[in-house]
Amino acid sequence: MPTDVRRERADLYRAGPGWDEVVVPPADYLAADGHGDPDSAAYADAVAALYTAAYAVRAAVKRRTGDAFVVGPLEGLWSSADPSAFTEGRRGDWDWTMLIPLPAAVTGEDVADGLTAAAARGTGLPVDRVVPFTLDEGRSLQALHVGPYDDEGPALARLHREVMPARGLTWNGRHHEIYLGDPRRVAPERLRTVLRQPVRPAG
Template sequence: MPPYDVKRELRQCYAPRNTGWELVDVPAQQFIAVDGRGDPNTSEAYARAVEALYSVAYTLKFTGRRTGDPDFVVGPLEGLWWSDRMEVFTSRDKDAWQWRMLISRPDWITEALVDEAKETALAKKGLPAIADIRHETLHEGPSAQLLHVGPYDDEGPVLAALHDEYLAANGLRMTGLHHEVYLSDPRRTEPARLRTVLRQPVRSAVR
């Protein structure tokens, strides 16, 4: 049996092909998560948070191999983004961004296993940000979603189209946080070829 891979199991959420906004129903998922604030390109806290997340995720994976638990592919990095002012996303005022970085975990990975992995990773890596990692359950449900191909900074017009056109045209309003799934490694991928899932939970505006 191949390892569990969230990108394969939830293709509608991790492998969309539409580059225009479309609705998708996102099921409940479990994550490891860490919060912070500031420009992800320059913030040391962001870099430390991402490093800590991957350290715990891979500790969970390799611990399962030793204990006989099912194997899994470590999921892509994901992020929830918000601010007191929505216009900072279309203007790309990144210093004002708040974020919650996430990596999905299979359902059989319990909170107790995550806590054990944190202790192991902290003892091995000595990364203080590991202590800030916590459990997160996310059920976004109906969401507007698309695949963005290109530089992250080109997302501004795409998000403006969502806020200014798509929502009103379809009788929707936003309910949750802006969600991004990073399918490409920016260290190894040209900006023009970066693939990012953009997602916004929504509900009917008449409720």
């Protein structure tokens, strides 16, 4: 069976509706940075470049080992100079790093070979912006959001204004989203997104 990060760490890719605590170990990704509205062409091109790179890395692993892996779900790190930009939906103020997770079996050489092959395809996509990235989140709170992305605001407001203060916690990293549904194929009301916030004790 092909390696699948969602099976390797099922506890991190499943969540309930409440804000539960998890400990997230370091993990490797392909990443592309950007700024502004995720409905923009720049965002779409960055995501397309990520997938191009991910499938090229998958091909490099298959050449080396004879086995492929399942390309993981799209994920995103989100931040803003003003955290209210998220609860108020001011998309133009958002900074983002879009991610695709890599299984533990993928080596640095596989990534380098895949990125070189992706760049050589001449797709016109910004593959040169895709880089290897290691994320170490540690203690985090996460919950499952079901519905349109634009409806996440109330859940995040509750996290920031109620859940974290009640537990004596504060931010310890960027807001992280894991997209378990494809918005091109799934109705907005059925989209499933894991919302994650790294935390530490306040003060």
